[in-house]
Amino acid sequence: MRPSNTVEAKRLAKTDTVIERAIGKSRSNRVELRFQLLEAAASRFGGFDLAEYHSRFGVRTRKSAARLVADARAIAQSIDESGIHPALALSALAREALDESDRRSSGAYHTDFRLALHLARSVEDRLVPDMRVVDPACGAGILLAAVSLTACGSDRILANEWLRNCVFAADLSPLALRGTLLSLAVLTDDLDALSQMRAKWRVQDSLLAPTKEWKALAPEGFDLVVANPPWEKVKLSRHEYIKASGESRTYGSSYKMDTLRGYEDAKMEKAATAARLVEKFPALAHGEPDLYVAFAELLLQLTRPDGSGALLVPAGLIRSLNTKYLRQELISSTKELAFTVMENRARHFAIDTRFKFLLVDYVKSSKTDKGSKAIGISHATSDDERVNVAKQVKLNVDELQKLRPDLTLPEVRTTAEWKLFKKMQANGVSPEYENSPWQTDFCREVDMTHGRPHFRSTPEPKCLPLIEGRMVQPHRLGCKSYVSGEGRSAVWRNLAPGTSAIRPQFWMPLRTLSAEALKRSKMPRVGFCDITGQTNERSMMAAMIPDGVVCGNKVPTVTFPNDPTQERALLWLSIVNSLPFDWLLRRVVTTTVNYFVLLSVWLPDIEPDSLPGRRLVEISRKLAELDKRGRVSFDVCWQITELRAEADVLVATAYGCTEADLRLMLRDFPLLDRGQPSLPGEERSTVTSDLLLSTWARRKRRQSENAERVSAAMQLGAIAYLSSEFAGTISEVREAAYG
Incomplete structure (x- = not known):
C-alpha cells in the first residue's frame, strides 16, 4: 500500500508500518518479500503449512517458512487490531502500489472493504x-x-468446498492473482482446495480473451x-501524458513542446487498442471508449440466463449520452x-470526495423474459464500518422512457421526488421537437487548450x-476579476453584486477565431458555466x-x-437560473452541464409574449442592469433577491x-445562505427559503410566517440568493448599515 487518505488506508497504516519494519533495509525485491510476509500472515489465520503452500504455488522463499511465520506474528496482530476481517485486510495490503499516473492510465480504483462487503451482502x-x-x-x-x-x-x-468448486478469477497481473490467493487462503487450511481453485484462474486481458476460454470454465455461463472494473477512457490527453512523465502540473497550465515527445505514438497505440475493443463490444462505439463500459458488456455476456x-x-452509466446503448442493453x-x-x-x-459511483445489481433474463419492467434506484452513505442504503424507489420503465427517451435515470431519493420529477417533466416542453422555438444552437467558441498559444x-x-467559467454566476457576468497566476492556481477577486465588470485573464486575437465564434462575438447571446455538481450551492449558472x-469552452453559448x-434568450435565462429548473437539473447532472444534459431537462410551457413570459x-433584463450599477448597496442586493424569488415562483x-413541492425542492439546496447571519437561536440562515416561500404565499394572497422571518x-x-463565495464582498456594507 501507499500512503492514502482513504478510510481503509488509515485503518491499515499501522499494519503497513509493521510490514515495512519486517522487510527491513533489504533493497532487493522488496515486493517479493512483502508478499511472502503476507502469505505468512495468511497461514497464521488459515492454519495451513506455509512451506507446503510455497512449494505448491512455486514461491522461492527468501527466508525460512518458520522465520516468515514468526515475523508475521506482529502483522497478524496488527490486522486484528484494525477491525477489518483478515481476508479483506490482506487483500488490501497485497495490492500493487499505484501512483496517480499509474492509477489513471490503468483505470484501477481499488475497492475498499466496506464496498466489498456491501456488494457481497447485496x-x-x-x-x-x-x-x-x-x-x-x-x-x-x-x-x-x-x-x-x-x-x-x-x-x-x-x-x-466453496473455494474448491465455486471461485473463478482473472486479471492481467500475476501479482494480483497472487494477492487474491493469499487473501482467500485465510478461510481454509486445505491446500488441495486452494490448488484446485487456483487451477481455474487465468492471467489474461479479460476483455480480449477468446469466448471459448470463458466457455471452457463455465459452458452455460457463470451464476x-x-x-470493480477499470474506470478509464481508452484515450490519452496531453495533460495525462505530461504527468505520466513525472512532471508536476495543474490542469490548464502551460507546457513546453519538448514534454510531448512521444505523445503522438502513445496516442496512436491507445487508439489501436480502442479500435480492437469497439469491434468486440458494440456499446463502446457510442462516444469515447471507456473500459468500464466494455467490462459491463462482458459481465452480461458471462452471466448465464x-x-x-x-x-x-x-455514475456516468445512468447519465451519459455515450452509455445509452449500454443502458438499453441492461434493461432488455x-x-x-x-x-x-x-x-x-x-x-x-x-480520488475527489465528490465523485459519484454506482453499485449495479442485476438478474439476467431467461429466454422467456422480456426485460426489466421497473428499475430500482437507491442512495447510500457510509460510515467507517459499513455502507448504509436508503429505501429503494422503483421507476417504471415505460414512464421513464416517455420522460427520458435516452433512459438516463433521474437521481430521485424518494417516491415523492419521483412524482415531482414526473409532474415537472410532463408539464415541460422538449426543445428538440421540429420547429420548436426553443430549438437550441450550442457553441464552444474557444478551446482553452488548443487556443492557448494565441492568448x-x-x-x-x-x-x-x-x-x-469562473466569471459567470446566475444573472451575473464578470462576478470575478483576474488578479494573477494561471490554470487552477490563478488568483481571482470576487466582486460584490452590483459591481460586476469584465476583467479577464486573457484576450483572444480576432484572426484566430473560428467563423462561428467570430459571428457570435458580434451578437448578444446567453452563456453558462458548464462545470458543476449536484451538491453545489447551485448547479446552473447562466x-x-x-x-465584443x-x-x-467552459462557457458554452446558446x-x-x-x-x-433577445426576449427568447432572456426568458431562457430566467428559467434556467430558477431553483425549480436547477432542482430538475440536479436529478440528471454529474459534473458537467453539457448539451445533451441541458436538452434533456424540459422547459416549462411559457412563451415570451405571455403574461408570465413578459415578466420573466x-x-x-432588470437583473443584468442592477449588476452593472458600479456600486454595492443593500437596496441593490435586495432588489436582486426579490426579483429572483419572483422568477422562481413564476x-x-x-x-x-x-x-409542498417547493418545500421538497428546497431540501436539495442545503448550502444556500452560508455566510449569512442566522436568526436568534437558529444554527443557520434560511433567508432564501423564507423569501421564496413568502413570495409564493403573497402571489397566492395568503399570509405566511416566512414574511416575518x-x-x-x-x-x-x-x-x-447570494452565493456564499461572495458573502464576504458585502460585509463592509452590512457593517455600515447594521453595525
Whole structure:
C-alpha cells in the first residue's frame, strides 16, 4: 500500500508500518518479500503449512517458512487490531502500489472493504453451494474474498468446498492473482482446495480473451459475476501524458513542446487498442471508449440466463449520452435491475470526495423474459464500518422512457421526488421537437487548450476579452476579476453584486477565431458555466453575454435559431437560473452541464409574449442592469433577491408545482445562505427559503410566517440568493448599515 487518505488506508497504516519494519533495509525485491510476509500472515489465520503452500504455488522463499511465520506474528496482530476481517485486510495490503499516473492510465480504483462487503451482502440471497462465481478483473481479490466470507461465514468445511468448486478469477497481473490467493487462503487450511481453485484462474486481458476460454470454465455461463472494473477512457490527453512523465502540473497550465515527445505514438497505440475493443463490444462505439463500459458488456455476456451480477462503476452509466446503448442493453437483458448511488465522501477511493459511483445489481433474463419492467434506484452513505442504503424507489420503465427517451435515470431519493420529477417533466416542453422555438444552437467558441498559444495577457488591438467559467454566476457576468497566476492556481477577486465588470485573464486575437465564434462575438447571446455538481450551492449558472467578447469552452453559448429575438434568450435565462429548473437539473447532472444534459431537462410551457413570459423577460433584463450599477448597496442586493424569488415562483407555477413541492425542492439546496447571519437561536440562515416561500404565499394572497422571518433576517443584514463565495464582498456594507 501507499500512503492514502482513504478510510481503509488509515485503518491499515499501522499494519503497513509493521510490514515495512519486517522487510527491513533489504533493497532487493522488496515486493517479493512483502508478499511472502503476507502469505505468512495468511497461514497464521488459515492454519495451513506455509512451506507446503510455497512449494505448491512455486514461491522461492527468501527466508525460512518458520522465520516468515514468526515475523508475521506482529502483522497478524496488527490486522486484528484494525477491525477489518483478515481476508479483506490482506487483500488490501497485497495490492500493487499505484501512483496517480499509474492509477489513471490503468483505470484501477481499488475497492475498499466496506464496498466489498456491501456488494457481497447485496447478492447474499443468491449464494448457494456449487455455483460459479467469477471476477474477471479481480485485482487482489477483495470482492471474491467478501463474497466468500458472506457465503461461508466461519464454516471451514463449507469454505473448503466453496473455494474448491465455486471461485473463478482473472486479471492481467500475476501479482494480483497472487494477492487474491493469499487473501482467500485465510478461510481454509486445505491446500488441495486452494490448488484446485487456483487451477481455474487465468492471467489474461479479460476483455480480449477468446469466448471459448470463458466457455471452457463455465459452458452455460457463470451464476454470479462481480467486478470493480477499470474506470478509464481508452484515450490519452496531453495533460495525462505530461504527468505520466513525472512532471508536476495543474490542469490548464502551460507546457513546453519538448514534454510531448512521444505523445503522438502513445496516442496512436491507445487508439489501436480502442479500435480492437469497439469491434468486440458494440456499446463502446457510442462516444469515447471507456473500459468500464466494455467490462459491463462482458459481465452480461458471462452471466448465464437467470444468473446475476454486481459491479461498481462510475455514475456516468445512468447519465451519459455515450452509455445509452449500454443502458438499453441492461434493461432488455435483465429481469431485475437496480442501481445504488454513492458518493466518495466516505473516502472509499483515493480520488475527489465528490465523485459519484454506482453499485449495479442485476438478474439476467431467461429466454422467456422480456426485460426489466421497473428499475430500482437507491442512495447510500457510509460510515467507517459499513455502507448504509436508503429505501429503494422503483421507476417504471415505460414512464421513464416517455420522460427520458435516452433512459438516463433521474437521481430521485424518494417516491415523492419521483412524482415531482414526473409532474415537472410532463408539464415541460422538449426543445428538440421540429420547429420548436426553443430549438437550441450550442457553441464552444474557444478551446482553452488548443487556443492557448494565441492568448494575450494584456489587451491589444483586434483582440477580444476571453470569458472563463469562473466569471459567470446566475444573472451575473464578470462576478470575478483576474488578479494573477494561471490554470487552477490563478488568483481571482470576487466582486460584490452590483459591481460586476469584465476583467479577464486573457484576450483572444480576432484572426484566430473560428467563423462561428467570430459571428457570435458580434451578437448578444446567453452563456453558462458548464462545470458543476449536484451538491453545489447551485448547479446552473447562466448570464447574458454581450457582443465584443468571446467565451472559452467552459462557457458554452446558446442561441435560438427559430426565434433569434433577445426576449427568447432572456426568458431562457430566467428559467434556467430558477431553483425549480436547477432542482430538475440536479436529478440528471454529474459534473458537467453539457448539451445533451441541458436538452434533456424540459422547459416549462411559457412563451415570451405571455403574461408570465413578459415578466420573466423583464426580470432578466432588470437583473443584468442592477449588476452593472458600479456600486454595492443593500437596496441593490435586495432588489436582486426579490426579483429572483419572483422568477422562481413564476417558473414553479408554470411547472405545475405546489407549495409542498417547493418545500421538497428546497431540501436539495442545503448550502444556500452560508455566510449569512442566522436568526436568534437558529444554527443557520434560511433567508432564501423564507423569501421564496413568502413570495409564493403573497402571489397566492395568503399570509405566511416566512414574511416575518424575512424581515427579521433583513434587520440582521442577511441577503437572500447570494452565493456564499461572495458573502464576504458585502460585509463592509452590512457593517455600515447594521453595525
